[in-house]
């Protein structure tokens with residue numbers, strides 16, 4: 001196989017007529033693609049042997065150069081789909097930034113940059129030439145150092161949060177004109193965020209005047225997606241032949257998640273959580289808590305996060321790694337929490353919705369909603385922090401602790417996302 005051709009044999013399910021048919025369909029459409037051989041080899045080495053559904057469906061479109069709205073379940077592998085596209089278009093010999101991935105949180109940015117670097121790494125020392133470099137330009141980073149890096153030897157790929165990115169754009173240290181691909185990950189979240197939306201709109205509008213551009217907008221949830229698609233075309237944020245790749249449109253929720261709820265009073269939730277943990281004995285789990293309201297802060301109440309973590313450290317002894325992740329922590333402590341639990345072994349992470357988007361902790365088998373999420377979309381993304389091994393049929397559970405009054409809200413989420421929740425008998 002010549003350099004630059006895609007060896008999709010590696011990506012195919014083995015054997016059978018089905019496999020042969022898929023091979024033909026994919027091969028015909030993507031044979032013009034140019035994902036370098038060493039990247040595909042690395043992908044295989046790190047365990048990406050078969051394409052997931054979204055990768056199989058989206059790659060022909062992505063590699064054809066068309067703009068794409070990548071709309072597929074949580075944990076379905078959207079990151080690898082857009083990274084392969086990026087590796088197919090960049091030219092590492094050129095010293096300019098050629099691909100930009102915009103993410104909502106520092107945590108997601110670190111994770112995406114890590115996957116990109118892992119794929120770009122040339123483990124075969126005989127491979128010659130420059131390597132692709134990846135910069136994580138994220139809120140909380142050292143901008144001075146990144147400015148020097150951008151001036152001295154621009155990286156090929158930049159993964160950025162919008163705040164830090166805007167600073168570099170203003171100083172002309174990053175230029176959209178050189179960008180072959182722009183990815184906005186968790187795009188619905190970014191459009192919904194009052195802090196990010198205006199910068200995001202400006203970025204997309206500015207990029208729309210770049211001649212050779214490709215825009216990818218990714219998320220597991222794109223509410224009112226027809227309207228969104230229409231807006232994207234009207235505003236020229238995407239080209240008019242943008243493709244909406246929508247995988248599992250009737251089942252937004254991954255099917256192997258088992259949903260449960262237990263009704264309890266507000267004051268009994270800590271004991272209920274302890275009871276659930278002692279019964280489930282999860283190897284690894286995330287306990288989601290709501291953000292503290294301003295009113296509750298002013299009243300001097302403890303936030304749910306503090307209540308839960310202190311209670312668990314004092315009363316639950318079946319897990320040695322109990323960590324906290326919330327906005328109010330400094331960036332170093334946030335990074336430390338995630339890296340500690342990524343070391344392997346058993347963990348419990350107490351987190352606000354900061355961990356609900358994109359964060360990939362594949363060992364998580366249990367999700368607990370100590371506070372019910374605010375919307376069906378938030379429920380979907382919290383739930384999607386489990387069930388993240390694409391070819392596994394391991395059962396994962398999502399359990400919500402709710403008051404009798406909250407049953408109505410949970411039922412609404414069930415209707416909207418088309419899943420069913422089993423009621424667990426109360427502790428008493």
Ligand SMILES: Nc1ncnc2c1ncn2[C@@H]1O[C@H](COP(=O)(O)OP(=O)(O)OP(=O)(O)O)[C@@H](O)[C@H]1O
Pocket residue numbers: 047048049050051052055072073074075076077078079080219220357358359360362384388389390391
């Ligand atoms: N082809 C593949 N084979 C095996 N594992 C894969 C493959 N593609 C992706 N994965 C793994 O699947 C998990 C989920 O992938 P990813 O983080 O890209 O999901 P996502 O679609 O972006 O989800 P979310 O919407 O929650 O952000 C990751 O652990 C990733 O390493």
